[in-house]
Amino acid sequence: MKITLTKNGQGKLRVRALLAVFSLSLVFVFFALSCCQSDSLLSKPPRYVFLITLDTLRADYVSVYPQAKAKTPALEEFARQGISFDRAYSPIPITAPAHATMFFSLPPHQLKLYNNGQIFKLGGRDKSPLVSLSQIFQSENFATAAFISLGVLKAKFGLGRGFDFYDDKFPPERWYLTAAEINQKFFAWLENFTAKKAFIWLHYSDPHDPYAPPATPDDVELTVNQTGKKRFCLRKMEPLHLNFQAKPGRNTLRIKILEPHPEGKIRLRLSQIEIKTQNGLKIPFSINCFDAYEKDGQKFWLIREEATLSFTSPGDDLELNFQAHPDMFWTIEEQRQAYRQEVEYLDSQLKALQEELKARKIWEESLFILAGDHGEGLGERRTRFGDFHFGHIHFLYEPYVHIPFIVSSP
Structure with a gap:
């Protein structure tokens, strides 16, 4: 690996390197555990060593780098007090195997770990056990702790x-945690x-879909018989279901899009619509x-601004349940703006x-x-x-594998 160091007028070190992430643990151990020279990044070994992984974060949305599409002043502060790698690349655009390469310094094909949900077997190529980055720190008498924000990284x-x-615990209705929740833990x-x-190890995953920072407003409103209302944020992948008291006879349930499509197109598609009684009778x-x-x-219903369901209650004052599978349609620019907001929210945390x-x-000791x-x-x-295409996994083009990489010590 060839690395060229340059120094700007403010004393900031910048690095241009072609670096695969699977070499990260070697870099990490070198900085953390070696006896550092006076002209190196550290003047003495740190008491605290942080591995902060930024799931799904593109390098061109980090303002450490030129022409960034988002503002990330906290990451800039980390970079000012360390080294930033301009050309760091992930060996695979999938969360679990990408993280495994960091901890074991081997590429996915040698680890035989290729996808999320796969149980990682820790035997090496010669059947000897692999040693992880965390075990190396344990052997140096470091306490070790991890805080995970995606279900695919559960222990x-x-x-x-x-x-x-x-810590890999999640709320029952979600498979992810926000950066604020990771910090709180x-x-x-x-x-x-x-x-x-x-x-x-702090694992943050806010730029991962759904692109919906905590302040994202609700986007759909349900109204039963023109009175009871409930709002949902489908961008956060909230389930679209409602328990309500039906009146005798004819009832209506209105579905309203709170922010219609800016081009006047379909905003919401529903499927698997059901209205049921508590004992499962479909209405x-x-x-x-x-x-x-x-x-x-399978039936699909398309909604541009609003829709109304009508049905007759089979009894007096029954408690009913409405549920449906929603698919929201966003413009490319809306998706990119939401991703940028997620990145900037992560930076605030x-x-x-x-x-x-x-x-x-x-x-100061980290x-x-x-x-x-x-x-x-x-x-x-x-x-x-x-x-x-929005997401990762399927491609190895620049946006899918070019990542931020910063080594920092105050």
Whole structure:
């Protein structure tokens, strides 16, 4: 690996390197555990070593780098006090195997780990056990703790090895945690931390879909019989269901789009609509909407601004349940703006992390390595069906694998 160091007028080190993320743990251990020379990044070994992985964060949305599409002042602060790698690339745009490469310094094909949900077997190529980054720190008498924000990184999939504490708990209705929730868990753990030194993995995944920071407004409103109203944020993948009291006879349920499509197109498609009694009896309904169609035996209803369901209650004052499967349609620019908002929200929580560590006098005794696990497609490419592609996994083009990588120590 060839690395060229340059120094700007303010003393900031910049690095231009072609770097695969699977070499991260070697870099990490070098900085954290070696006896550092006076002209290196650290003047003495740190008490606290942080691996901060930034799931789904593209390098071109980090303002450490030129012509960034988002503002990330907290990441800039990390970079000002360390080294930024301009050309760092993930070996695979999938969360679990990308993280495994960081912890074991081997590419996915040697780890034989290729996808999320796959149980990672820890035997090496010669059947000897692999040693993880966390185990190396354990062997140096570091306490080890991990705080995970995506369900695909739960300990049961194989990355919990070498951690004294591995927090992978999620609310029952969600498979992800926000950056603020990760910070809250970590700060609570710090309250009871008494060891002399620690290796801490903080996993943040806000740029991952759904692109919906906590302040994202609701986008759909349900109204029963022109009175009872409830709002939902489908961008946050909230389930569209409602329990309500039906009146005798004819009832209506109105579905209103709170922010219609800016180009006047279809905003919402519903399928699997059901209205049921508490004992599971399905109630027939009719729906007045923009359009509907049937494909492979399944019905779909298209809504541009609003739709109304009508049905007759089979009894007096029954408690009923409405549910449907929603698909929202956004413009490319709306998706990119939402992604940028997620990145900037994440950065605000990194700022909160910095402030907390400074208040606890941990900041000055720490080494930080911050890295994306992979990037994200934001409509630059099309799928084989001709749709604009949002997400990762399927492609190895620049937006999917070019990631931020920063080594920092105050």
